[in-house]
Amino acid sequence: MKPAFAFLTIPSAMLLLACSKPADSASNAPTPPPVDMVAEGLKGYTANCATCHQVDGYGVSNMQPPLVDSDVAKGDPTLVIKVVLKGPAAVLPKDRPHYSNVMPAFDRLSDEQIAEILTYVRHEFNHDTPGITPDQVKTVRNQM
Ligand code: HEC
Numbered sequence: 001m002k003p004a005f006a007f008l009t010i011p012s013a014m015l016l017l018a019c020s021k022p023a024d025s026a027s028n029a030p031t032p033p034p035v036d037m038v039a040e041g042l043k044g045y046t047a048n049c050a051t052c053h054q055v056d057g058y059g060v061s062n063m064q065p066p067l068v069d070s071d072v073a074k075g076d077p078t079l080v081i082k083v084v085l086k087g088p089a090a091v092l093p094k095d096r097p098h099y100s101n102v103m104p105a106f107d108r109l110s111d112e113q114i115a116e117i118l119t120y121v122r123h124e125f126n127h128d129t130p131g132i133t134p135d136q137v138k139t140v141r142n143q144m
Helices: 006-020 035-048 077-086 111-125 134-143
Strands: none
Touching (some): 035 111, 077 111
16 A cells, blocks of 8 residues: 555655756767657658658659658768758759759758757657757758
8 A cells, every 4th residue: 555645755856856957967978869859840840841751751752762761861960950951952962863853941940840850850760860959950050
């Protein structure tokens, strides 16, 4: 039988823990993306990317490439952020495979939105590749 006071002590212990946690405890170690970033990223992906790359991320043959197992999507964070901010034509090598559609630049999206979308794409379509933070997007945007 559970003592009644457990219901009081557990929340207050959690509160104490939350308060004593140092604000700058973030480390550089890769951590799994927070669930809400993936959830928000799904919304952003559906609204901005899925018409071309499809809901399942497999694209449409000859029109737009798959994002599933895409070397660009799962590769260097700076490159994939640039692809979204500037559009692939401005960023990727000239000898890349040709697709009949043209992807616009998405620099109108916020740092948060781009981070969420790319976190979703990397988590969902590329075997849990580490996510992208709004700070990473901000840094790349400021360098452009
Ligand atoms: C109008 C259609 C369209 C939309 C909308 C679109 N894309 Fe694309 N995307 C393309 C096409 C076409 C290419 C290939 C273009 C090229 O190589 O010049 C591409 C390429 C890419 C690549 C590089 C893939 C690779 O393996 O080379 C990434 C990453 C990408 N898109 C992500 C996104 C994301 C994220 C969004 C939403 C914010 C998005 N795209 C929206 C059409 C689109």
